[in-house]
Amino acid sequence: MDPYGGADLLSGAYGPQDRQRMVKEKPKSSERTDFERDRARVLHSSALRRMGEKTQVLGPSTNDFVRTRLTHSLEVAQVGRELGKELGADPDVVDAACLSHDLGHPxxxxxGEKALDVLAGDIGGFEGNAQTLRIVARLEPKVLSSGGQPAGLNLTRATLDAICKYPWAKGQGPDPEKSRRKFSVYGDDEPVFRWMRQGAPEGRRCLEAQIMDLSDDIAYSVHDVEDAIATGKFAPADLHDDGVVEAVIDATVDWYGKGISRHDLEGAIQRLVSLDVWLPSFAGSYADLARLKDLTSELIGRFCSDTVAVTREAFGEGPLGRYRADLIVTDETRAEIQVLKGMAVHYVMSPRESEPVYYQQRTLLNDLVDVLFTNGPHHLEPLFAQQWRAAIGDEERLRVVIDQVSSLTDASASAWHARLCGMLSTQL
Structure with missing residues (x-):
């Protein structure tokens, strides 16, 4: 019987299957729901704490104002929780998914993700979303199976599925070429993936995962532009210059592809700069910073309210969790989000691509993987050293090393490199 059909579909409730955990646990005395417990497990995880020292766009040491992976994830969770509440999806499921969405980033x-993908090319590559599933379902110490095997945070099926941005293995998505780059499960994690996806339509994301993905895009686009303005890399008045507009659109298309036309991107810029809250100038004063915060609030509210309205119009009232609806985002909203991301690319990300620090970072990770793979468990943390000793063959051992290196923060990766490779890398 379809677990998402019948009365359960009509009531909009999350059923027993959605609340199941892969490893059965003893009943808890707490009054918390299963999904509140999921959120707490993610919030208290070491993987989440490490994101405080991981690069979002600019490195954590570059400026006190800019976002880290952790602050970005907290902001994504706030956006997602409100969207989930408005649409009747369980806010704790959405919150947990949003907090988790970047756990796998190195x-x-x-x-760093590109560098590790090359190094892991012979063992299925490296993908941040697949690494996230690996962390919550295996690497993060919390629950052991009856056979003593790691079960990670042992999250419910609904929460695991909400974390899964690309619900397919490498090369097996709706777009085979794109899914070779974007996927959410490595080959040796497929058992938990298959368990998680029981009853789910093949290749389709649940509503909570769609909310998480949009919340990530909203937070990423709006807050990266805020960071760029606040740090003096982007003057918002520049967008009244036709030449600058063309350059931003070029950067957007080059970075994100031609899915949205240049005409639509140009229209998006015109709408954004016409907003009453768009800053005419920015000099860093208290008033400027307050107006900048008003801009970010207005943009987030604009994107969320528009999405809730059109989704509700299509699917009606009542709870819309799991597979009872798809998130509808208008073409105008998608274009505005995309061109904001393009502004961050033009003013921040593209200029950094040619900086020596990018090459130094990739070299550092190459060196670390090489020295750790060569020296085995001697330098690995105890958790990974144990997995190294249990590994069968070089492919499994390389995956352990990739897991170890990807778990490091920017600062600890530099410290490990200085210690193990005899090079001072603290400037990274």
Whole structure:
């Protein structure tokens, strides 16, 4: 019987299957719901704490104002929780998914992810979303199976599924080429993935995962622009210059593809700069910073309210959790979010691509993987040293090393490199 059909579908309730954990646990005396417990497990995880020292766009040591992976995830969770509440999805499921969505990111942001993907090319690659599932379902110490095997945080099926941004293995998504780059499970984690996806439509994301993904885009686009303005990298008045607009659109298309036309991106910029809250200038005064915060609040509210309205119009009132609805985002909202991301690319991310620090970061991670793989468990943390000793063959041992290196923060990766490779890397 379809677990999402019948009376359960009509009531909008999360059923017993949604609350199941892969490893059965003894009943708890607390009054907390299963989903509140999931959120607490993520919130108290060591993987979440480490994100406080991991790069979002600019490194944590570059400026006290800019976001880290942790502060970004907290902001994503706030946006997602409100969207989930408005749409009748369990807010704790959405909150837990938003807090978890970047757990798998390695040191040095996307630059580090690219480096580890190359190093892990022969064992299925490295993908931040697949690493996230691996962390919550295996690596983060919390629960052991009856056979003594790690079960990670042992989250409920609904929460695990909400974390899964790309619900397929490498190359097995709706778009085979794109899914070779974006996927949410490695081959050796497929048992928990199959358990998690029982009863779910193949290749389709649950509503909570869609909310998490949109909340990430909203927070990423709005807050990265806020950081760029506050740190003096982007003057908002520049967008009244046609040449600058063309350059921003070029950067957006180059970075994110042609899914949204140049015409629509240009219209999005025109709408944004026409808003009453768009800053005419910014000099860093208290008043400027207050107006900048008003801008970010207005943009987040604009995107969320528009999405709730059109989704409710399509699917009606009542709880819309799990597979009872799909999030509807208008073309105008998508274009505005995309072009905000393009502004961050043009003013912050693209200029950094050619900086020597990017090459140094990739070299540092290459060196670390090499020295740890060569020296085995001698330098690994006890958790990973144990897994190394239990590994069968070099492929499994390399995956253990990748797990170890990806768990490090920007600062600890530099410290490990200085200690193990005999090089001072603290400037990274």
């Amino acid at each position: 040191p040095f942001g996307h630059n």
